[in-house]
Amino acid sequence: MTISRMLICSAALSVLSAGAAQAEVTVLGWPGGPEEEALRAVAEIYNAKSDVAEEDKVELLFTSRDGFFDKLQVDLAAGSNAFDANLIATYSIGRYAPYMEPITLSGEASAVFGDTVLSTMQFDGAQYGVPTDLSLHFLYYRSDLIDALMADDAAKARYGDISEEYLGVRLEPKNPDEWTWQDFVANALYFSQSVNPDSPTRYGTVIQMKNLLFNMMVFHSWPRSFGANWMDDAGNITVDSEAYRNALETVKMLYDAGATPADSTSYEYAEANAAYSAGQVAAMVQWNAAAGELKGAQAETKTVAPPTGPEARFTHIHGLGLGLNAAAENKDGARAFLDWLSTEEAALAYARSGGAPGLAGETVVKLAEERPDLVQVGDYASNYGFVMNGGTSENALSVYEAQAKEFTGYWAGTQSLDDAMSNISATMNELLK
Amino acid sequence: MRLSSSQENAVLASPVVLFLLALLGFPVVLSVVYGFSEANFQALMSPTFVGLENFHLVLNDIGFWNAAWFSLRFAVITAFLECALGLFLAVYLAPLIRNHGWMVAVLIIPMIVAPAMMGLMYRLVLHEFAGPIPFYFYQWFGWSPSFLSAKTVFQTIIVVETLQWTPFAFLLFMAAYQAIPQEIREAASVDGTRPWRMFWKIELPQMLPTLFVAGFIRFIDGFRVFDNIYTLVGAGPGGSTTSMSIYIYETFLRRGEIGKAMAAAILLFLVAFLVLALGQYLMRRSQ
Structure with a gap:
């Protein structure tokens, strides 16, 4: 193969792969634990839905936990579009907010998670993420x-x-x-x-x-x-x-x-x-x-x-969640996924797959037999959970x-x-x- | 067209030069630019020139001086211990190594382990409930020292660093010791020189340049230590195990003060450069 043919082939591959990247929602998740398994499970459920367009299917991206937030900060600050949605944590929302966009959750979110848990993903009065896992x-x-x-x-x-x-x-x-x-x-x-x-x-x-x-x-x-x-x-x-x-x-x-x-x-x-x-x-x-x-x-x-x-x-309490990268190439697709992720259907699937969402009310009752630990987590988060004033600031x-x-x-x-x-x-x- | 010898050299060296310029030159230039700018993650692409302000901030930061003092103490002590032990091993084991060359491979194993891995390994080995060393202390004496407590952590990381890098000094000294002409030793023996005097008056002076080189390399390496301390105990309670490199890392990534971190990095580079220059000057004088 001549050099010119090789160059043409690699250029074509680059164009094709760039096209592929735009045609899906890339989600950067928390790697190597029950969170990864749970996210894989819900992504599979989402992708199998008939009303999810081919270009909005979710593709997951995992790196490593070591220095994850430092690397994420550099990626976001550099305007990386390698992912459309990314992991955020309560104590780092303020730091990442300049590179992210607020989102709107589904109408069920308040009943599913409760206001205390939702507040772990808020900054300056705006919702920056869907709470996926809660730690207390x-x-x-x-x-x-x-x-x-x-x-x-x-x-x-x-x-x-x-x-x-x-x-x-x-x-x-x-x-x-x-x-x-x-x-x-x-x-x-x-x-x-x-x-x-x-x-x-x-x-x-x-x-x-x-x-x-x-x-x-x-x-x-x-x-x-x-x-x-x-x-x-x-x-x-x-x-x-x-x-x-x-x-x-x-x-x-x-x-x-x-x-x-x-x-x-x-x-x-x-x-x-x-x-x-x-x-x-x-x-x-x-x-x-x-x-x-x-x-x-x-x-x-x-x-x-x-x-x-x-x-x-x-x-x-502090939570992990998924939010929207301001430099995302497929924002609409990412918004649709995040919206679905805040529904009861997604939260239950996430919990059943090993995740630890902070759930409230009727939703947590549905999991009482399978995940009794989540009942305790939900109970403590609602009754005793706190975030310090300034705990989500920059x-x-x-x-x-x-x-x-x-x-x-x-x-x-x-x-x-x-x-x-x-x-x-x-x-x-x-x-x- | 036929190239001259110097042109050929230039052509052959150019890939390496370009490679170094791309991989080292660009980050160095960028570091210098950020060192003289107000830069943080929000304004990563648009740093504002602020002259020497970052250097002023760094030099007025007590954390920087604490880190510098820690690094200096750490570097001096570990360089001294590594050279002393390395020299001892090179001389003491010389007859054995002459007959059993494979021993060198065994002795340099610690040097092959990644420093970060070394830190993680000792984090496990010294843990009171999971580590074998405290376990045997409790088995045999019903008590164990707390190797990583605030009072003893400095000594512990000195030992860990010394264990890992003594083989480096040992290798250099072994080569220098073996390079001393055998005739000199034989002549001294014929004159009735005792072993200790032979070492002190004949062998050691021959090895002095190597001693300087090993000492300075280990000093510079110790001064910029990061991996094993960071993985073993982090920045330490109250920042008590914060070396210069840890200070720069935390200022850059944890506090997001990129300009200040780069100013500290430039100062660290200058110190290392000065020490190296001083070392070369002393070596030339001793020769």
């Missing part, structure tokens, strides 16, 4: 240990002594569903061998304290129940508050007392789960996604919503990053609480102004 926190605890503690008078007395010594108040063991954060702390101390050498577990809890934004999300359920928020309604930064200080100081007290492993400052999701799975931790606050793993490793594990505080009981991701740096510095003893508060207030004022 459970309190995981070993019911065998708690039951044994509640049945033993000597153990209860020891529990009371420890709580009095460390918290200044004598507490009685309680059912974890009734715990305040003070009970959580007392329990963590009682089940730590550094405090109570007779404890059956090495640590009472495991707190993931690595300098990582996701760890801040897990932590936030705690100060929020004491009334913490990033900003007040007037837009003033309110991070330097008693609520934050109280929660931060208590975590440090637990770390210093050895109630969580000394390596916790390098722990994230996987390490914390490994600690619990090893049977050396009595209770922990962790993402709902860990339920299968933790219950599989420790059969006596039960889950309830995180403990309550003086203000109320809260769980930080710099929300940076706020979490900055908090991770400052708060972990305080916990590890590299700076004082006052310095951490002063630094984070200044940074948040800059980021959220």
Whole structure:
């Protein structure tokens, strides 16, 4: 084959492939987990519909989770049209919003997902995505240990002594569903061998304290129940508050007392789960996604919503969803797919295929037998779910990053609480102004 | 038409030069442009020239100086340890290696592992509940050090880096040690020179240029360390394990301050260049 023939052939192939790209809706999804499987299943259902035109069929695109959001940011900022719809997450909507277009959901969406869950995909009052998966926190605890503690008078007395010594108040063991954060702390101390050498577990809890934004999300359920928020309604930064200080100081007290492993400052999701799975931790606050793993490793594990505080009981929620790329080549096709994805039919199919959508009302009832975990997720999201003021803003991701740096510095003893508060207030004022 | 020798050289070298210009030159030019501009992801295509402002921001950022101090300490300590251990191994194992050349292949295995993989590997190996090292500590002593706690993490990453890159220094020193003419050693032995004196007065001076080269390469590599620290412990509590490269990465991608990140990268390049120039100057003087 001559060079000129090769050039003609490759040019023809390029034109053909470009044509093919325009003739479908390319969706960039969250790769390598139940989310991918669920998205593949619903895409198949959508493509099989008789009223979906050939040029609007959905083609899925997956890369890798490592650095996914960094790569997505560069792609969007560069105006890439390699995909028409793409994954977004609650804390990064504001950052990606300049490169995306708001969408309209189906008329059923509000009833299917509920307003709290829909708000995880909103920015500046506009809906930027269809919520596909919801993440929130459970309190995981070993019911065998708690039951044994509640049945033993000597153990209860020891529990009371420890709580009095460390918290200044004598507490009685309680059912974890009734715990305040003070009970959580007392329990963590009682089940730590550094405090109570007779404890059956090495640590009472495991707190993931690595300098990582996701760890801040897990932590936030705690100060929020004491009334913490990033900003007040007037837009003033309110991070330097008693609520934050109280929660931060208590975590440090637990770390210093050895109630969580000394390596916790390098722990994230996987390490914390490994600690619990090893049977050396009595209770922990962790993402709902860990339920299968933790219950599989420790059969006596039960889950309830995180403990309550003086203000109320809260769980930080954030969602994954799919939104519309402003540089999309097939916007109409993408809008049609996203519209369908927000219907009850799609949500049920997504959940049945392994996804974890936050569903409400009648919809979640239909899944009660097949996916009881989603009932708990839907219930907690509706009753206890929160997103901090500014949690979907352009710099929300940076706020979490900055908090991770400052708060972990305080916990590890590299700076004082006052310095951490002063630094984070200044940074948040800059980021959220 | 027949080309002259120099023309032939130019023609033959041109693909490599063009390749380097495209792959290295363009990003360097772009980095310099962004380093002097206000640039973020929203204005990626339209950076605004701001002169030295980014450099001013970087030099007034306590985070930059903390990262620079961390990188300096890390680079000096690891370069020293790697060279000392590499030298020891090259001299101590020389008789063995002369007879069993395959040992070299075994000794350089850590160097072959990708640094990011090394970090991930130790993240598992040192985990209190999943790692074999803490497991055996608990088995034998009923206690284990917390290798990745805030108090010990610096020492741990020094050890990990040293374990991985000592083979590099070892390879260089082994080659230098073997290159010393045998007649010199024999002459010294005939004169009754003891082994320690032979090493100190004859062999080590012969190996000094290699020692300089290895030291400077390891220093520069240590100063710009990223992969193994980032995968092992990230930026560390309070940014305590933030090296210069991690600082640049986080400033660029996490905070979206592209101009500032590029200014820091240019400063890092200048430091590396100065150290290299200083190394060459010292080597020329020692020769």
